[in-house]
Amino acid sequence: MTSWFAKFLTSSIGKKVIMSLTGLFLISFLLVHLLGNLQLILAQDQGQTFNEYAYFMTHNPVIKFLSYGLYAFILIHAIQGLLLAYNNRKARGDQRYAVKVDRTAGASKSSIYMGSLGTVILIFIVIHMAQFWLQMKLGNTEMVVYDEEPVKDLYTLVAAVYQNIGFVIFYVVAMIFIAFHLWHGFQSAWQTLGLNHKKYTPLIKAVGYVYSVLIPLGFAAIPVIMFLRQQ
């Protein structure tokens, strides 16, 4: 790419724009991901709907292409975020404040801890993907046959994990972290893109708050309900 673009991306505002755009993509991904995963608990058909959905998601070329984009965006968002956190720490200088306060105007306290929240979420994503995605790709997932088509039985894999109360708690806690991350991230992404408007910003904030509660709540409900159903 031309140098002006590289310069833009490496400027402090460009770096934020990267965080904002990848963040917004991940935010929208969460909704898609949740709608699919809700099949785990909504369609009470021993996982057929869910497994077929998973099959579709891993075999449709467009979705496959998007999924590589998703992996890249997760990585970019995480690496850029960590670099920013490192740089920002450096910008404070060698000596840190002896008395720490956390007063903000408009933004929530979670804005201060985005780096830490994000790091925990990153660890969660790694574990999450190792547990399901990697198992599915490389592990020996059982096959089931629907309409003469063999499909990986991801449902059983998920159900097995969610029998473990430890994992259920782990997933629920992780969702709390995601909720806090979103609580700031959603509105912050728009502010970074320059959208701060007397009329629209309150709306963006409201949507953001609802979104950052409902989405993680929906995700958290899955392991909890599956756990309870298996008792």
Next chain:
Amino acid sequence: MPFQSQVPPGELSEKWKQYRSSMPLVAPNNKRRLEVIIVGTGLAGGAAAATFGELGYKVKVFTFHDSPRRAHSIAAQGGINAAKNYQNDGDSVYRLFYDTIKGGDYRSREANVHRLAEVSVNIIDQAVAQGVPFARDYGGLLANRSFGGVQVSRTFYARGQTGQQLLLGAYQSLSRQISLGNVELFNRHEMIDLVMEDGKARGIIARNLLTGETERHAAHAVVLGTGGYGNVFYLSTNAMNSNGSAAWRAVKQGAYMANPCFTQIHPTCIPVSGEYQSKLTLMSESLRNDGRVWVPKSQDDAAAIREGRKTGLDIAEGDRDYYLERRYPAFGNLVPRDVASRAAKTACDEGLGVSPTGLAVYLDFDAAITRYGKSKAHSQNEHNADKNRIRELGVAVIEEKYGNLFEMYEKITGEDPYVMPMKIYPAVHYTMGGLWVDYNLQTNIPGLFAIGEANFSDHGANRLGASALMQGLADGYFVLPYTIGTFLSQEIRNPQVDPDGPAFMEAEAKAQERVNRLMGINGSKSPETFHRELGKIMWEYCGMARNAEGLQKGRRMIRELREEFWRDVYVPGQIKEYNPELEKALRVADFLELGELMMLDALDRAESCGGHFREEYQTEDGEALRRDDEFAYVSAWEWDDTDPILHKEELIFENVELKTRSYK
């Protein structure tokens, strides 16, 4: 040394135009070679530095602040006058000229003041073009308000932060010149001496405030835009670091100090609360539009208030003395600054003061709150509104008009001015006196120029509100950039001035020796202690009212104090480091001489005019008595350690008739 006003001939209204067109110029190729040092980055210095850079001169600009944006011009609240006549209310250049001359009690030069009024209009245009967000009307055009003692609406303003916005405009223009390489900025550098070569000002000795090193800087001309010397009183509305040292260093090299006793005392400041007080805060003059000034009629009531047994609210209407309304029925609470200040002093001298120190009067908004409340209730069709409702509505109106001022008052005093009447007292605000300059703004030292509050030129014995910003910017943007050509055009044959020449080496050695001497005294009292002491003497004997006996006594006391200072001051720290106490000590040392000169000037001026009130010269009912036949002159003092010498520049009035100001 020359002592000519250099006022060009011709009709008053044509002088500047003609002079500007016939003035010697410096060609662009020569401008690049000519160096100019500017000390100070306030409205005058900052504007001049930017403009000189634009014109192509090689400029070095000095400020003791960390940034040019911090100069005390930034604190000006009210506004800036200009004869734009945008309000179509009969304003004109002549009217602004006339108001300024009259407001100054006829102690300024006609030609200078007229030029000021002429260029005032350009300043507004320039500031708007720089992006200064002046207040605007609904149609998007510039708004105006009126100010003390004037019958037209000619004051442009940017909320209560006009000085800030104008200074930032100049600062930004200066920053542009710095980035273009036309101006070199020396921040955290304080001028500690002026260097003279062959009778001309050729450079300065500066102290790098971060390292404490002295530096020699040479140029073809030196411009001082270093502000006023109000801090000689210790307590004033000036910033803590405002000082008279740059100008005083020039005086020590032979520059004349003009009208040093003309100081402006502002009537509406927040009173002193205790010995620890470090500075005084101004409350805008606009408050007197709605506030009523009063003290209790009886000394017993006043004493009870001082001791905290009563408050202002306990004093019945009939037991209050609204003394301005009583003494000046025509103008009432809106008499000019000097008159209002003196009246407050008189009341407190009679034991009627209302703060624990005895030095405060009330500024009461109760009547205004009721009046506005009633009218608001009426306009809202609330005809049966009870007392509380009326109050509530009235408070809302007052809040809209003066909310930020009331808030500031509460922050500082901890009292709610919507409930308790405000306490105010006069405080030193501005110094009309300053370095003597001719029409070209050149001092009697060739090559040394003084602009803004640092010179004496335009305000006579009393400055009108919203005129300080106007003068600083006029000098910096529109006057000096032209007039300096009269001197610099003679310099084009002179090579670069050598900062390593003998005059510079000698000046630097002398300056260092002075610093060494101060540090070596190792006495017992801090510079602050001496400054406070000096302030008390100045305020007592050279403050709002002066008399010959007091002035003589004050002069003696200052001399004794000066002697003690050089014997017993203790300056902590080292020379070659960041040392604010040393900076302070150097400034106090100069104030201790300047203060004496002020006493002397006040003693010489055996009349009362503007901010200078001699008790011996008053009318039967206690008003100022000006003596035009004997004192229509500018006193220009040549410093001498034992006996300063007075030079007089006669003031000639060809266009205005000298009248007695009356506000009764």
Next chain:
Amino acid sequence: MENMKLKLRIWRQGGKYPKGQFVEYPLDGVNDHMSFLEMLDVLNEKLISQKEDPIAFEHDCREGICGTCSLVINGYPHGPMQQTTACQLHMRNFRDGETITIEPWRSRAFPIVKDLVVNRDAFDRIIQAGGYISIDTGQAQDGNAIPIEKDQASHAFDAATCIGCGACVAACPNASAMLFLGAKVSHLAQVPQGKVEAETRVQRMVHQHDVEGFGQCSNITACEAECPKGISVEHIARLNRQYIASTIGSEKVAN
């Protein structure tokens, strides 16, 4: 209250304390009408009388407009009261017997000069990079030639009210100067005179901001909370908008 007793924990650096450390000073006889800086004056006078090195702190106008004072008091830049500079803060906001911790602005771009004094030249350099309108003296047209809508002028003023103190940087957990930068960009972008060179301006100023070593904004809004003039992060959004538009949406290539 006439006689408050305080324990002051003050950061000292330079001279006797080359690496910097907290030093505790008890102080009696503090009057609650004193301003915070007057309280420090009293302490300094006491130190001088004991022939000790007084505490270096910067201050000038003491009426909240020059932007010189720069103290972090109990963790808050300019102290716990919002929309108040340290010089306008009064001792009645503290309790008798309280321990007050005073630190300098902490940012890599604001190196410490001595004790509580920092060097803020970086701000000047950001303005020099483009925080102005390129107009020479005398070139201006009549002030009323271009009307500016009242609210628009007022919004520009809201940004222009910045006093350049650096509290935004001190408060920002990322030590970013985006509020300072955004205020100037936003001020000049909202007046017609400033629109002419808006694209170049924002490019150059952002670049300078980054060169100085300030951190990156993550929209925490601590800057707005501590800004003595209450400048809104809305101006940072406008800065972002301007910057993105001047890069992506402009044919101009910044240099």
